[in-house]
Amino acid sequence: MIHLENVSKVYPNGTEALKNISLDINKGEFVFIVGPSGAGKSTFLKLLIREEKASFGKIKVSGYDLMKIRRRKIPYLRRKMGIVFQDFRLIAKMNVYDNTAFAMRVIGSPERAIKKRVKEVLRQVGLEGKEKRKPGEISGGEQQRVSLARALVNKPEMIIADEPTGNIDPELSFDIMKLLVDINKAGTTVIIVTHEHELVKEFGGRIITIEDGEIKSDENYPTKYHNKKTETEEDKK
Amino acid sequence: MKIFYLIKEGFKNIWTNRMMSLASVIVLVSCLIITGAASLISVNVTSLISKIGDDDQITVYLDYEMNDLDSIKLGQQLGRISNIDSYSFYSRDEAIQKYKEVLGNIYESMQDDGNPFGNAYKVKLKDLSKYKQTVDRIKKIKGVTSVSDRSDIANKLTKLNYFVTIVGSWVVLILALVTLFIISNTIKMTMYSRGHEISIMKSVGATNSFIRVPFIIEAMVIGLLSGVISAGVICAVYTPVRDMTSGIIGFIGESTFTVEQIMIPTFIVMSVIGLLIGIIGGYISIARYLRKEGGDILDW
Ligand SMILES: Nc1ncnc2c1ncn2[C@@H]1O[C@H](COP(=O)(O)OP(=O)(O)OP(=O)(O)O)[C@@H](O)[C@H]1O
């Protein structure tokens, strides 16, 4: 699903943000990317969403060769991913419903399908009954849920989140992470860049540490919440 | 479905950014009114010129004392000049009649006793390039006091027209610069909300044309609205202004266009220009966000 081979990124000012990175991320993986500030984590995500083009190497994402992709095709690459931001990026003048529906309107979905799907997603992220609220009228945690709903609404193959809990209270961060785990369990690949080691330890999964533009470690840890939930669901059966 | 959504978004944008929309409309309207006024003056002056300088007629004025019989005899001498194509007698009575019509109010005020005109001939030349020699020959005929061609006035008006065009172009140029400055500043002011929205649109996979459409529609509506308002203002003041000027110089009234004649073209031209300015302005202001590569989503 994601394939990087000897990828380097040198910014125009000469900063070498990523050095010779190679890695694969498969469908359905739950990945944390950690590392100190300035390590190149965001740069890595920017390469995946083709906000930046790699300077050297090979990158393939969802069947697109990002070194050769034509500009006109980039929007279609991005429709395969849901992007979640640290600062939520909600449109202030739109209510929760419209902010979520926005992602579907942008790709030209029919209004009836939008209605059905938005309702579904808002229930999934626990925002039922708050459809009419504006971003300014809900908490930071709820705003991030809206942002998550918008990322999910088009059923992306992967969720890409750059410090999704960076702007919200720790207690609420935990809930957001749990939501991401649930999304992952439904089969969506989840890639999260974060600074919060507590959360990473708590949730586990594949943890990639980037330092100074290089992959320092790449290991799999037990995924407590994945297992637990799966177990309880199986128990029910 | 999609296009309705985009159009709705465009209209919503206008309302959401109503201060900026209003500012743009005001700037555009003032610009269009001045441009329109200058063009209309120019068009009317051109029409005046063509009416006055109608064909290549020259007028040969005869001695004021000369009676009608002698005047008619003089015509034969004119006929002998080879470059004269045709000539017709223009009596002093006709002249005063015409003068009354043309000058209107002014004539009333400067009226005194008697007819100030002598008899005259209207002469048409065969070859205009020999104009000078022919006029010289006419002047040598005894009893001819002066020769004037109507193109004198036409020349003056042409100069006026030139003046209007030059001054008009400068005013329009300066206004265009002011417009550009104001618009680019208003765009800068709204850049935050716009850039924010565009970065979100890009992140959810909107194509450039999709991103562009609401902004273009917004700019189009503002442009069209400005065009229609400008045309409305111009048409509203056109007749009073025309009446006023023709009150001073009578023949302006008969040789210029009426508001009915200019109304439809004015509305069409103004709307089209407004629309074009809108489309081009919208396109340019949005292009910088769309052309940007890197730093447009995560970094925004
Ligand atoms: N657009 C850019 N132009 C030039 N240099 C950049 C640009 N973006 C990032 N960098 C540099 O590249 C390096 C990696 O930046 P990046 O944003 O990927 O780090 P990060 O790991 O996300 O850091 P943080 O945890 O602070 O968000 C840094 O040295 C940064 O200054």
Ligand SMILES: [Mg+2]
């Ligand atoms: Mg970062």
